[in-house]
Amino acid sequence: MENADIVQLLITQRQHIEKTVRKTVKNPSLADDIVQEVCIKIYKYIKNHGVPSNFVAWLTTVCKNTSTDHLRKLKRNKELLDQLQQEATNPLSSNTFLNPEEEFITKQNIQAVKKMLETLDEETKTILILRQQGLSYNEISEKLAIPLNTVKTKVFRGRKRLISQFKGGLLNEMP
Incomplete structure (x- = not known):
């Protein structure tokens, strides 16, 4: 499939991608980042493997999985940041000693x-x-x-x- 065809396919499906991601992620700016990441993943996949047979279902799955992965990563980073902040504000309460x-x-x-x-x-x-x-x-x-x-x-x-x-x-x- 040609690059222009893939881009056109992504443009036609952009609204569906945004809607699916925004259902999972309530933060609009975060959703925009994830939509971009999803588009890149889809482009790379189609470039290498072609369009899947049930494209819309596959597209929805990619959107949901990418959104969930992104939220999990944010949660991990937030927990680590909270722990570091707690140790910085009250070093005696941490297990460093x-x-x-x-x-x-x-x-x-x-x-x-x-x-x-x-x-x-x-x-x-x-x-x-x-x-x-x-x-x-x-x-x-x-x-x-x-x-x-x-x-x-x-x-x-x-x-x-x-x-x-x-x-x-x-x-x-x-x-």
Whole structure:
């Protein structure tokens, strides 16, 4: 499909995209950003794969999923910002000062997680580290040049394996 055809298709569907996004996101300026992101996603997809058979249903799903992902990301960032603000305003109430026992346990847990990370294959380990550093699934997929679904699967299975190893290690250490 030609670029001009894709652009024309997006123009004809723009009102539907905006309506769908605004249903999910009540903030107009945020909705405008998401509409733009949705249009870019749709353009790239159609450019590479062509128009899906049930285009309007697919378009609605893309709009809803992109809006939901954006809201989740904002919520995560807001929670982190609130925590940092609380620590800045009242540093004594935060957990930055640990007693020696808590500090020792924390160091042990960090060492245990590092050892468990070494048991994972290199690709899964790299993906988990990049995810922990704050990269999105899409960013990791592009950076490592692997499919998005592979990234999601590796994160899920890698976390699951680390959690089971960590829980198993704790149970083995109990008297």
